[in-house]
Amino acid sequence: MRRSSRRPSEGAPAALSLGFTTAYLSAIVVLPIAALVWASRADGVGSFWEVASSPEAVAALKLSLGAALVVSAVNAVLGTITAWVLVRDEFRGKQVVNALIDLPFALPTIVAGLTLLALYGPSSPVGIDIAFTRTAIVAALLFVTLPFVVRTVQPVLLELDRETEEAARSLGAGELRVFRSIILPNILPGILSGVALAFARAVGEIGALVLISGNLPFKTEVASVFVFNHIQSGDQAGASAVAVVMLLISFGILLAIGGVRFLATRHERA
């Protein structure tokens, strides 16, 4: 039996793979999210806003967004510098350092929280105690978000044509000028999508925070911990309302990343 073999999109295997993909995604991802959105509007939109705008919820969301902003800014600068050093600099042990960048992806976040608490907590061997403060939240988020900007900027820097830079230098441009006019425009999309991913991760993080943040309402309770605590205490309406706001933030970030990619590949598609 011979199939019209040039067109793989016709025929049983193609239909099967598409069907499996759609069914799997629907069952695992779409259905639970739909259930959340459905539950949050069960008592009406008015009651949703009332719960989502309660002082404790607003404080938690503000803290999450604020901490995520700080962490994103630090990542934008230090992540870019780190990527730069890993690409352009040569020193002993560079390969090891390069491999360690991915550690936050590999290390369970609860372990990250525990070890940060051991290092920068009450029994700190270096004498820094930031446990149960907002500084601790930022520190823990810096740990878990560290790889994003480094790993989005690194490949762009590797492929960057250095001749343009040399040309600019030979024409008398200073280092800062070369960076601003030649390097930065090239790596900016990478920085932005890395920052967006780091921001999303920071807003949603819980594992690294539960032990070190202290989870005090109005002070160190982030949005994810708010949701968690309110599920535990049986307040599903409160948990759902804040969770839906977090969901909207996630969608917004994904849209922003899509937008950055669209703009960055504009000249390739034209």
Next chain:
Amino acid sequence: MPRRASRYGLRIVALGYLLVVLIAPLTMVFWRAFDKGADHLWHSLSDPNTVHAFKLTLIIAAIAVPLNTIFGIVCGLAIVRQRFPGAGIVNAIVDLPLAISPVVVGLSLFLLFGRTGWFGPWFQQHGIQMLFALPSMVIATIFVSLPFVAREVVPTLREIGDEQEQAARTLGAGEWTTFWRITLPAIRWAVIYGVVLTTARCLGEYGAVAVVSGHIEGQTETATLRVQDAYENFDLPGAYGISLVLAVLSVLVLVAMTLLKPKESSR
């Protein structure tokens, strides 16, 4: 020599940052775990509830990783090789778990399988315990670790193109043979890399599982939940012991990632 000075300056900034945020915390796990000696460490690790927690983590990973691997390959093939309406939407949904908070994932499943949820009553009638039991913990883990294989497979499939696959089909190979003999060998490193990332995520998942598990000691407690439980019950040696095992596993993951990466780029 301003160029040289700025180079060293940047190097110090970058390495200093990595030291404070990354390397110091990692060494801390190893140091604290061995604080009271290896005997003490072994004793705390052989606690029955801890052993059970590790077993549960492995069982969940053993279910979630193969499922997400099959899904990742099939989904990658569907996205790259078939032009169907809505491919962009499928692509976006695959990315969703990277942007959504694990707690939101957990709550979604909690609402889906809860007493008043869409599926809760049905499962209850049929005597299947979803919440506070293995099924919902597995689904939560599958959700959060879903994108990794697909994310690695998609660009690789695009890069290799479909010329060899078409050649195989012209020579009379069926779809299945073409997949096993041509496509899968070409993307195997991407698949393996994705599997490593998926496994790491499954072993380390906390937030989503914490919501749906109910934290029942010796029953629905995974290794990561056990760390929190031990810490909150002032069992610091226990917490650091489990953390040490998890940290060693993650260092192994890093080694695997580093070994696989050069092959990735020279494919």
